[in-house]
Amino acid sequence: MVTIPRPASGHDSTTAAVDNVVDVRNLHVEFHTSLGTVRAVNGVSLGVPRGKTLGVVGESGCGKSVTAFAIMQLVATPGVIAQGEIILRARGKDPVNLLTYGKASDDMRAVRGRHIGMIFQEPMTALNPCYTIGNQIAEAILLHRTSDPAQADAMALDILSRVGLPSPSRLMTTFPHQLSGGMRQRAMIALALSCEPDLLLADEPTTALDVTTQAQILDVMRELQQHIGMSIMFVTHNLGVVAQMCDEVAVMYLGRIVEQASVDELFDSPKHPYTRALMRSIPQLGSGRKGRLEVIQGSIPGQFSKLAGCQFHPRCPDAIAGVCDVKSPSLLPIGDGAHVSCFLHHDPSGSPRSPEAVVAHAQSMTGAGGATVTSPN
Amino acid sequence: MITFLIRRLLFMVVTVVFISMISFVLIELPPGSALDAKLQQFRSRGLNVTSDVVKSLEERYGINDPIYTKYWKWISRAVYGDFGQSFYLDQPVSSLIGSRIWFSIGMSTAALLFAWLVAIPVGVYSATHRNSLPDYLITVMQFLGVAIPEFLLAIVLMFIASWYFGVEVGVLYSKAYRDAPWGVGKLLDLLSHLWLPVVVIGTHSTAWLTRVMRANLLDVMGAQYVQTARSKGLGERVVVWKHAVRNALHPLVMALGATLPALISGEVIVSIVLNLPTTGPLYVQALINKDMYLAITFLLFLSILLVVGNLLADLALAWLDPRVRLE
Structure with missing residues (x-):
């Protein structure tokens, strides 16, 4: 650890x-x-x-x-x-x-x-x-x-x-x-x-x-x-x-x-998809009453269930098939002093991904018609 | 607090008056009277009772008076301590009851103390060692204690006491002390005979109160303030006895008011089985013989005990829990 x-x-x-x-x-x-x-x-x-x-x-x-x-x-x-x-x-x-x-x-x-x-x-x-x-x-x-x-x-x-x-x-x-x-x-x-x-x-x-x-x-x-x-x-x-x-x-x-x-750091640029989803679900002043409050899709799995891979992957909009549902990510430092436990930010081998690679990856997911990705900010 | 007490005492008097009226009516309801029983007695002895005699007796005892007249006759004297005459035993009710009521109260109080002194520690142990072997054993004992009829327990304990320990049962004093004047020796002798009825009368409440104590303490142990007490660094014993038990005692104290009369009525059967000079057997006799002044007076005293028990319970609760104290 x-x-x-x-x-x-x-x-x-x-x-x-x-x-x-x-x-x-x-x-x-x-x-x-x-x-x-x-x-x-x-x-x-x-x-x-x-x-x-x-x-x-x-x-x-x-x-x-x-x-x-x-x-x-x-x-x-x-x-x-x-x-x-x-x-x-x-x-x-x-x-x-x-x-x-x-x-x-x-x-x-x-x-x-x-x-x-x-x-x-x-x-x-x-x-x-x-x-x-x-x-x-x-x-x-x-x-x-x-x-x-x-x-x-x-x-x-x-x-x-x-x-x-x-x-x-x-x-x-x-x-x-x-x-x-x-x-x-x-x-x-x-x-x-x-x-x-x-x-x-x-x-x-x-x-x-x-x-x-x-x-x-x-x-x-x-x-x-x-x-x-x-x-x-x-x-x-x-x-x-x-x-x-x-x-x-x-x-x-x-x-x-x-x-x-x-x-x-966390409020400016949340890294983990879960953190980002949390941030989006805060009601914003001035967003107008028509705008619907964002929710995190799905719900917490039952307390006895055992999930393979990242615990968040069933609810994660950015989950990478074949990676996130197989291997469990570790909490690792990324460039700017934060620690994240997510394969979007480091390879399964543990080495950090560059922010560009993360964005590119996210875009490729959107292009492939997968889940929608909202940029962190 | 003083005004509260005065108000409560006034309410108590009103309650007792109402109870006396209702019970008077209830006891009057069944057909026949104590006079019938008396006449039966005379006839069986071969005495010729003419209808004139019956009539004069009926008039003398006011058998055919309307019920409110009877009630008034009785209650107006009862306030001065004259509870009327027992038809059946030909003695004033006050002397019949007076000799026995203190004994009944004493024994019930002893049974109550016994129940509390056993139930609280056992219940606490049971709750703090939940799902352990001793807890299961205690639970089994509790169910036995609740389920076993008192007369059976009385007989079994009598047998054990006389067979294995050579204790004289069915009496209150050993032969040596039976007619002796009061003294330390006689008191000790009385106590050595008294434990058996006390245990028998108290067993049911003990088992029940243990169960209540266990359930409550389990509830309270989950309360936030118990965690607060632990988070201060207090030892588990202080956490349990100072912070949890005091909060778990509520229902026990609340039940106090109801326990007292329950003990007294439980005592009836036990007293018959163990041949004790308490009020119980006399009360049952009075009801069977329609000895109404005796019966109604018993009922009156039972209800006074219930009301007093409730007041004591309320006062104890106020002492225990600041939230019910009156400002």
Whole structure:
């Protein structure tokens, strides 16, 4: 497997060879059910640059959230991490492969909450209804930072005042059901960041919120990212949020990363046909009400089905018969710092194709009366 | 909270009054009266009961009064603790019940505690070790516990207790203590005899509550806040007992109100089988003999227990879950 997302060449500003807070390498997560094995994550490799935000996007069920939970080793049963490496480079700690720790080991528990925090999609259900906000935040602090309850309360109050909640001291004794969704998500962020983790896993944190609240929550996250100096892995299917929040983006399809690039690169010239299709399906302002929204043809294959070749080829407008449905492409660097897993961008042997060759190839496909090809831009 | 309590207490009184009316009517409905049974008694002893005597007796006891008059006669005295006279046993109802009701309540409470103390840990174990061999064993035991009739369980346990452990069954005190004054020794002796009926009465609820606890905990363990608790770095034991179990207790507490009367009626058969001086057997006797003041008073106390049980359940729920607390 390739080491990503550090491109060997390119215009990335960070120069250190590897300065990712977390490197996920060749991660496989499987769910063994009575109906068969679901390979939810099927060889994912990605890295979260230190102090930066990595967006992970893709359709529902593509394995985004499972990847995040796998980093915490909190994949719900019957899911198991079948293979892979998760290298954590926390401040003041030697790099360690988290998968060498047992799921329930003290070592792993010392990482959860302390070095990696997590926030979830549903703020309405993410906090325990039976305990006050203060109690739930102080609980995490007491676990990792201090054993003095008074000090833990003071720290909890401090972090609560940072997430932009009104009268934080009153909130300490407030129960979750007394707060609105946006306030709960702020409280949840305060909880996840109470121990100043190196990495925040945000699993669709704004999906359940209205747009105004969403913008405020994103602001809070960015501010605290600066303040604590942490990295964020932002799982979402909202490309608008990605453009706003992220430095790098990894696009997932059916348990694999199909493309990882800087956010500008990805939005300017998406490489993978799936990414391009995703981009086209964003509604455009000013496109007129007559214009129909583009959709990605077909639907995600059943979770138990096994496809030969590239997982996207049945839905891909540019699929090359005899290649894409036979061989599975690997995630390989292409010229300008991005990584793509597609035979349009490199030969089955692994050497990159020139952009001209890609265009020529696409044209030949159109000429042959095959699928329609829309140019990336 | 105070106004809530006062309002609830008022509603309770109204409920109990309505229940007393309805049950009074229900008990009056079947033809015949306790007097008939009494006259039968006299006749079988060879006494000649003339129709004049019958008439005067009927008048004296108000047999032919309209039902609301009867009800008023009874309820207006009941408020002062005079629940009338048992026709059949020729004793005041209050003294008949008074000696037994505390015993019934005590035993039901003990059975309830037994059920909870067993059901919660076993249910939690069963849910957290889902689909393991112990879980399957517990499930089998649960179905047995729910399915086995109480009288059968009582007989089997009686047999085991007396055959293998030499425990005297069917009595509450050993011979030595039977007429002894109250003391620590007598209390211990009572407890050593009491476990058997408590286990028998509590088995059904235990099995059922274990099932409920398991199902609920499985539900709650899938909740987001359980993942949140894990993502803080908490150990599994804290996650389960502090964050999950408390949220899974709701239905158990809600069922508390209904469990109390269920235990008391379950106690009837067990008390007959085990020959215990509880209210159950007396109640059944009263119904058979149409000893109506005795029967209606039992019904009244049962309904008061139900209403009180519900209030306790509501208060416990408010303590457990801040969402149902009143501002």
